[in-house]
Amino acid sequence: MQERLSFYVKRESPLHSLNPLTKLFIVFGLVLLSFISPWYWTPHALILIGIIPLSFFGRVPREFFRVASRLILPVSGFLFVMQSLFQPGGTNVLFSFWFLTVTLESVLYGFANAMRIFVMVSSFTLFLLTTHPSELMSDLTRRGLPGQFAYVIISTLQIIPQMQAKANTIIAAQRSRGLDTESSFRKRIGALVPLVGPLVFGSLVEVEERAIAIEARGFTSTHTKTSLYEIPDSTVDKVVRWGLILLILFTFASRFFIVSS
Amino acid sequence: MKFIESVKKDFNTMTWVLIPVAIAINVVMGQIVVTLRLPVYLDSIGTMLVAALCGPWAGALTGTLSNVIWGLAIDPNAFPWWPVAFFIGLVTGFCAKGGLFKNWWKVAVTGFLVALTAAIVSTPIAVYLYGGITASGSSFITAYLLQTGRGVFESVFSTNFLVEPIDKISTALLAFAIIQGLSKRFLARFPRPENVEIEEGATRTQLFIAIGLVIVLILIAAFVLVNFLG
Numbered sequence: 001m002q003e004r005l006s007f008y009v010k011r012e013s014p015l016h017s018l019n020p021l022t023k024l025f026i027v028f029g030l031v032l033l034s035f036i037s038p039w040y041w042t043p044h045a046l047i048l049i050g051i052i053p054l055s056f057f058g059r060v061p062r063e064f065f066r067v068a069s070r071l072i073l074p075v076s077g078f079l080f081v082m083q084s085l086f087q088p089g090g091t092n093v094l095f096s097f098w099f100l101t102v103t104l105e106s107v108l109y110g111f112a113n114a115m116r117i118f119v120m121v122s123s124f125t126l127f128l129l130t131t132h133p134s135e136l137m138s139d140l141t142r143r144g145l146p147g148q149f150a151y152v153i154i155s156t157l158q159i160i161p162q163m164q165a166k167a168n169t170i171i172a173a174q175r176s177r178g179l180d181t182e183s184s185f186r187k188r189i190g191a192l193v194p195l196v197g198p199l200v201f202g203s204l205v206e207v208e209e210r211a212i213a214i215e216a217r218g219f220t221s222t223h224t225k226t227s228l229y230e231i232p233d234s235t236v237d238k239v240v241r242w243g244l245i246l247l248i249l250f251t252f253a254s255r256f257f258i259v260s261s
Numbered sequence: 262m263k264f265i266e267s268v269k270k271d272f273n274t275m276t277w278v279l280i281p282v283a284i285a286i287n288v289v290m291g292q293i294v295v296t297l298r299l300p301v302y303l304d305s306i307g308t309m310l311v312a313a314l315c316g317p318w319a320g321a322l323t324g325t326l327s328n329v330i331w332g333l334a335i336d337p338n339a340f341p342w343w344p345v346a347f348f349i350g351l352v353t354g355f356c357a358k359g360g361l362f363k364n365w366w367k368v369a370v371t372g373f374l375v376a377l378t379a380a381i382v383s384t385p386i387a388v389y390l391y392g393g394i395t396a397s398g399s400s401f402i403t404a405y406l407l408q409t410g411r412g413v414f415e416s417v418f419s420t421n422f423l424v425e426p427i428d429k430i431s432t433a434l435l436a437f438a439i440i441q442g443l444s445k446r447f448l449a450r451f452p453r454p455e456n457v458e459i460e461e462g463a464t465r466t467q468l469f470i471a472i473g474l475v476i477v478l479i480l481i482a483a484f485v486l487v488n489f490l491g
Binding site: 116156188 | 278282284286292296299326329330334336392407443
């Protein structure tokens with residue numbers, strides 16, 4: 001059982017030491033660029049010259065490729081196959097069998113789409129690999145995000161593994177007293193109640209206690225809270241952020257220019 | 262200002278503490294369903310619980326953060342679908358506010374309305390982001406509809422509409438069953454206990470009304486779908 005639930009890999013690297021907000025900007029920058037750019041090969045180029053070098057820059061290439069091959073490639077591969085098979089339209093027929101015709105247009109369309117999704121998900125993955133969730137939250141809180149949001153995100157990340165452990169215990173316990181979780185469809189539906197009941201009621205009971213506990217620690221206080229950790233925000237961060245904003249505006253403008261000309 | 266005040270009233274400490282638990286319920290339920298190999302998701306039970314007990318905006322927030330955390334911790338593919346979760350929470354909340362969370366058949370109506378909203382909201386995301394065919398298993402239906410020469414929007418919406426109601430109605434019913442199992446004293450600590458005051462009545466009759474109603478609603482919707490889109 002995992003202790004905490006996150007992709008984070010603790011390393012020393014230029015990407016790790018960037019401000020979390022800057023990394024968020026990079027992520028959204030990459031995603032926006034791949035979606036709004038008028039040039040067909042943008043997503044592909046972004047992967048080759050953006051995301052893969054960044055993973056080496058952040059010293060997490062091995063972890064990155066592992067997540068990519070486990071989570072991202074299956075999804076974008078599936079998308080590519082489905083879309084090139086089923087997207088109607090196009091005139092250059094590559095080959096056809098049974099009732100399917102695969103055209104050059106649909107393959108290209110599917111490829112670009114799959115690559116866009118790849119850019120989107122892999123840039124988020126890269127962000128998560130190099131940013132600790134509580135680092136992100138304390139930085140955002142410092143910039144004015146209400147503390148309650150940070151509480152919700154961080155405590156959820158702690159509650160989920162606990163609850164998964166609890167769920168596993170309940171499943172094991174109910175199986176040991178003969179609950180059928182594997183046979184017919186009807187039996188499996190019937191198994192839902194004895195599994196969900198203890199889990200949900202058990203965790204809801206804790207809610208009240210926890211509310212009293214955090215209330216006693218000044219949760220609803222409106223004063224500014226001090227933080228134990230300082231999160232650096234250097235000039236490099238600011239330059240990167242403004243550079244990205246300009247790049248996105250430029251791409252957006254170029255799109256209109258190309259469409260109108 | 263009145264609006265902000267009323268929203269603020271929904272976010273007391275109990276709400277803030279319930280939200281993480283609700284998100285965890287969403288996530289863990291999603292996984293239990295996979296373990297049991299059931300053909301539904303049931304991954305918004307927590308969202309519906311919060312929406313019924315703490316109002317629409319708390320529900321919407323729970324839904325959104327649910328997807329954010331799903332993306333943060335389990336699968337980054339979940340991020341783009343947050344608007345769907347947002348509206349699931351919002352619509353459930355408004356239904357509960359309007360008194361549609363008080364007995365079995367009313368809850369089934371809530372589930373149906375939520376399913377309709379979810380189908381509408383997820384359609385543009387699937388179309389613009391994924392080009393219509395997403396990574397879920399139901400995409401085979403979409404692909405089939407596309408091949409028969411229908412438009413992208415129409416195909417995606419019809420698919421969603423076929424898949425969503427079963428999932429969302431059972432989610433709503435489960436959430437209602439959970440609320441029924443909680444004590445009145447506990448419920449009274451949340452901002453909107455009056456939403457879930459259970460109406461007394463013959464349970465069996467209610468269940469029959471619920472089932473009948475669901476079938477009628479689906480038939481009507483299918484009729485509308487065929488006539489106005491097809």
